Amino acid sequence: MHPLLAQRERLLLYLSGWAFLATLLAALTAPGRWTWFEAAALIVPVTLVYAFFSLSIWYLVRAMPLTTVPIPRLVGVHLVGALASSMAMVLVVQGWAAVLRELIRWSVALTAADLRLLFGGGVLLYLLAAATHFLLAAFETSREAERRSFEAQLLARDSELKALRAQIDPHFLFNSLNSISALTSADPAAARMMTERLANFFRASVAAGRQPLITLDQELGLARQYLEIEQVRFGTRLSVAVDADPDVLVLRIPSLLLQPIVENAVKHGIAQTIEGGCVRIEARRRGSQVHVRVTNPVDAESTGGPGTSFGLEAVRLRLRAIAAAEAALDARREARSFVVDMILPSDL
Amino acid sequence: MPIRTIIVDDEPLARRLVREHVSAVTDAVVVAECGNGFEAVKAIQELAPDVVLIDVQMPKLNGFEVLELVEGSFAVIFVTAHDEHALRAFEVNAVDYLLKPVDAARFRQAWEKAISAVQRKTLRPVRTLGALGQKRTDRILIRDGGNVHVVPAEAIDVVLAQDDYVEVRAGGKKYLKQQTMGEMEAQLDPQRFVRIHRSTIINIDRLAKIELYAKDSRVATLKDGSTWNVSRAGYDLLRQLLDR
Structure with missing residues (x-):
């Protein structure tokens, strides 16, 4: 025309x-x-x-x-x-x-x-x-x-x-199967338990991925399941502490938002240190906001942090798309640890 | 003679699985199991194994870096969950590359390849990525007997040629490493390190001044007061970098 x-x-x-x-x-x-x-x-x-x-x-x-x-x-x-x-x-x-x-x-x-x-x-x-x-x-x-x-x-x-809806890293699956394979002959009961955990984790994360929002309680449950599986792999190198105020557990957050942060904590933190350490997750309510913090140890001699990693960038983009003004993600390297702070509105 | 084997993996269960596969073949003895790269370097140097089964992803020193630091003739089999390093593995002359979870048949195949290479003495020497001129690194690894020093690149002041070795000076310490100046130059960031002379590479952050003392002959003084000859080609390189 x-x-x-x-x-x-x-x-x-x-x-x-x-x-x-x-x-x-x-x-x-x-x-x-x-x-x-x-x-x-x-x-x-x-x-x-x-x-x-x-x-x-x-x-x-x-x-x-x-x-x-x-x-x-x-x-x-x-x-x-x-x-x-x-x-x-x-x-x-x-x-x-x-x-x-x-x-x-x-x-x-x-x-x-x-x-x-x-x-x-x-x-x-x-x-x-x-x-x-x-x-x-x-x-x-x-x-x-x-x-x-x-x-x-x-x-x-x-x-x-x-x-970005948190694709589970396939290497996580391969490494877990390798652990199961190792346990099969030495400790069949442990192998069976690991198989069940893996199945439960995948089922729960697929179900969570279908919903845009899930409760913080569900999200923390997924993170716990994931870390339990990684604990089998890393043995004493990985310990886990989850500390959440009871009143934040019922609040809703975008599903699988925490998952890539926790994966990073293991992949770039625990897996890169010889002595390992604790992955700590804290969730607090501050007025109309939820503050979630994930801390993990890092190799003191390594220079970079996972600050530019794809996983964190994905979380940041999702936060921006969901609630640009009220959400924030801050990741910083401290002397011996890596800290990710996430702020979300409590009324999602 | 049993085949002397070293297993290197930072995960206890992964080591256990490989050990199980090794024990299923006849005539093998596991002489060491190492949970990190430092232990691996020490064990390989001291125990002179025939076969090394090694993971790629490990804290501090990865599998490739371990191989870069050791000498000797042994067959390398990588065992990893990541398939993306396979090409590099064959470039450093690894015998095989196994993916986790490792299956028994595939393990036996790799093992037979390794054993036949060891027994027929057709083993190709392990090449380092540095020698392949592939790897730009932000840290230099130096073995001193069974110990490994990890020197961050930014801590290096100068690198000097010393016969078959290079001498790395960093923060008042000196380290000797068996490598050529050319390899070293290729490994270091060209924005920061300049080969000012055939036998000298300097960290440009340490440069205090450059003086002319004869025709076509200059001297670079570093912040610690040390002075180094600058060749004509070296001066051109320096000028290119400083003008930018």
Whole structure:
């Protein structure tokens, strides 16, 4: 659809621009021999027809965009267009003058100088219209690009949120199965218990993943189950402490939000230290907010923390999507520990 | 002669499983089980094993770093839950790469490969990632007998060529490491370390001044007062870095 015909306001603006130019042209061709009114009656209707005719430049601009067609060729095409259209306009003016003479016996006589002036005006008008259409095309293209990038952003955020809904690390499964395999011959009862824990954890996390919100009690339960399984793998290197105020347990939080933080605490904390330590989870109520803190030991000699890890970034994005203003995530490295503080509104 | 084997994994259960697989094959003896890379370096140096079964992900020193620090002729089999290191493993001439959970048939296959290489003496020497020029590191590992020093790159002041070794000076201490200057240069961050001379790499943060003392001959003074010759090529490198 032609962008000027698509909206009435635009078309009106376009035509009033032309009317102004037509009046100007009429003024130029009224060198005393004609009255103002005569000149306008001759020129303005023809120019307005010319205006409508010039709308077709749009299709030329579309077919030969500025970005792909070489400039000399563009200039050539539009120059030929300008000369041809202007020639046509001059012929139409002459015809219209004849009609006027026949119809109401006006004594309008067009001299060669008038025709030259009209021809020049026609060329200029064509070029002006072409420039307008190029501008319009550029405007449309940039708006289209903007719309597409916005759409892409929306799509990306959508799929991101799905992916971020805490994918359980497959290596967790492989390592757990390896532990079970080791226990099978040495301690069959422990192997069976580990199998059950693993099954329960996966079942619970799949169920939690289907719901957008679960209670903090459920989320902490999942974290506990996860850590119990990792305790089998890491033995004495991993101890766990969960400390939550009773009144926060019933509050609802986005499901599996804590899970990647706890996974990080094991993967980047416990697994990177020889002596291991305690993964501590605390949950407190502060007014209309819930404060959750996860602390884990880190290797004192390592420089980086898991602050830029994908897991934490995912949590941060989810928090922003869910409650941008009232939620926050802060992760910091201290001398021998890594601390993640999460603040959530209590009324989710 | 029984095959002398060392098992390295930071997880007790993972070690137990590998030990079980090893004990199922005849003629093998586990001479050491190590729970971390430091123990592994010491054990491999002291016990001269035929086969080393080693995890990649471990605290402080990972499996590749352990191999970088030890000498000797032994077959390496990686045992890990992560498949993404397989290519690197074969580049350092590992005999095989087993994924956890390890299955018995696959273990036997890897073991036979290792044993045949050990017995026919067709073992290819373990290559280090440093020698492959692949690894840029933020710390330098140096073995001193059975002990391992971990020197953070930012703590290094200068690295000097010493015959077949490089001497790493960091915080007033000197460490010798068997490596070439070229390998060392490739491992260190080029934004921070400059080879100012064939036999000298300096940490640019330690540089105090550069002086001309003869035509085409300059001397760099570090903040600790030590002075080092700067070659013409070295000066060009320094200037490139400092101009930026």
